[in-house]
Amino acid sequence: MRHGISTHVFFPQRLTSALLDSLRDAGAEAIEVFAARHHFDYTDRAAVRDVATWFRSNDVAPTLHMPLFTAEDEAIWSRHTAPTINLISMQKSTRIASMDEVKRALEAAEQVPFTSCVLHPGLRDDEWDTRAIDDSMTAIEHLKAFAGPLGVKLLLENLTNDVATPAHLAEIVRVGHFSNVGFCLDLGHLQMTEVGEEAKAEGAKSLTEEAFEVFGDRLVELHLHDNHGQFSGKGDEHLWPGAGSVDWALVAKKVAAMKTQPVGMLEVAYDLGEASVVTVDRAKDAWALVRGVGR
Template structure:
């Protein structure tokens, strides 16, 4: 089991080697790249080659890429959505193209998982004709062969909409016989939908990666763990009970004190988790 961090924390900035070095300095050994073109231009193969070199230099592993969900993201304000669940054939074709380009990064910067939203979270008021199960299935039908070709496994994420509860994602995989899909348990999202440990136990058989963040129980705050209402001691015991030994990956929003200060608090939260798990990492002594 190792700890990772999403570049979502820095999404308002152009990603560069300094971000990865700062992550490594706080003891995060894996990274998920948040694919918005204003943050990292995943259309450009040279950007992918640069990303691979930056990761190697910083000593971090490129664990995953978060599939495109919007044209841009400023703070909590979304631009036009890039949705897998739209009923519009033209918009769905665009989504498939954007996700295919994100998958193509793996040809020059190998990674394990493409984390994929099914539709749009409810709080972003999906337009009429979005979050359609049939549309999601058509999108997956197009993307799964591409992912297999570049050696990436798609991980569908628990997000706050009716398509993407823990139970619905398991049902999708089993009913549609999609064994190549895994699940990304986003624990903050799961907390907004009910009990986090129940969600963990529900997805355990398909769990391949995680998003760890906290909230106050009302909105998707993306707080540093231990700063909200989630019982992290209980949840970490749950990960051990289900036998999950993969990456525990933080997905955070920059606090009012800025991204750098949020990263330092994330490093402290990581150390606290290591203590609760009884782990002994080289980075644990700061």
């Protein structure tokens, strides 16, 4: 498994070459650049050029995460701001505006050699129905046509809504005949929807096992972070692996069995109080845990 770190760990800060240096020094072979104007302003050509120059000078592969906020919401952003960009909103105007914002971020690939872009299909309360399927396919087709010439592959990420379950994402890709669309398996989001211990005792299959099987060899990227599950009341904590209740031994087993190894992208919560050396040490521990040789 290739080691990656998302700039999400520095999300409240402006992305600089010094921050990218610290992720490289932590052993990152790939870096996911989180598209947010207060962090990585993809509409600022100078900011994009600086990031592009850094990646050209370092043997680190860049990937992109789609924006989660509109330009208006970026102005009042805080760590408690809920995402507002929705590619499958029931409002057509919102869908169009959301796709336009993602395209603005994708335009950065003209300078930064992004290989992939992670997409969020929907928001927390979106439901699985015919409309959601149609709107998902429309958004994917539209963005795929835009990203393809830039050399960027789209990756659909599982969320905690009913649309973006691994099984439903696979169904969207199958029905839409999207042969060049892959998947990003977010293990923290999966833990937020994992079946309880009572259900497992009754023979219910682990959602982690199902997800690896459903995504198969189209699984390109893993988002590695931890939480205490849907029944803890603590939400999507984005903890370092090992600090929550994710079954990392099972994850390590499933990753080891894959024919093509995915990028393991650490997507942990930002903590301005931590020095970069702490990030280095924690990243090494986290990757060891996912390899099955951790603490």
